[in-house]
Amino acid sequence: LKNNRRINALITVICLALLIFCLIERQVRQALAAHDKTKVNGLYAGRPAVPTGKLILDALAGIRLIPGTGQSPPTIPQPTDLQLHLLDLLDIDPRDLR
Numbered sequence: 001l002k003n004n005r006r007i008n009a010l011i012t013v014i015c016l017a018l019l020i021f022c023l024i025e026r027q028v029r030q031a032l033a034a035h036d037k038t039k040v041n042g043l044y045a046g047r048p049a050v051p052t053g054k055l056i057l058d059a060l061a062g063i064r065l066i067p068g069t070g071q072s073p074p075t076i077p078q079p080t081d082l083q084l085h086l087l088d089l090l091d092i093d094p095r096d097l098r
Contacts, residue, residue, distance in 0.1 A: 024090065025053035031089040040089075042082035051086075059086055065097070073097060 001007050001067045028051045032038060039048035060081050068074040072098040079087070087094050 003036065021053040021057070024056055025051065025093070028056055028086065028089045031091070040082075042080075042085075056086060059083060068097075 001010065028040075029038075030049070032040065037049055040051050043049040043051060043059060043072045049055060063076055063079060063083055066075050066077060076094045076097070079094060084094065
C-alpha cells in the first residue's frame with residue numbers, strides 16, 4: 001500500500017464486500033417479512049434471532065460446494081436444515097447451481 005492507486009483499490013474492494021454483506025442481510029429480512037416473520041430459528045442455540053449479515057454468513061460458512069465435472073452439475077453435499085432455509089430465503093436453489 002505504498003501508493004494511492006493501491007489504497008484506492010483496497011477501499012473499493014472493502015466497500016464492495018460491505019455492500020454484498022448488507023444486500024445478503026436485506027434479502028433475508030425482506031423474504032422473512034413476506035412470510036410475516038422477523039426471526040430465524042437456529043442462528044442461536046435454543047432461541048430464534050433476527051438475522052444479521054454476520055449470523056447468516058456464519059451459518060453458511062460450513063457449506064461445501066463440489067464443482068461439477070463434464071455433464072454432472074455442482075452439488076452441495078448434506079446442507080443442514082438451517083442452511084437450506086437460508087438459501088431458500090436468499091432465493092438460491094441448491095439443486096440448480098449453474
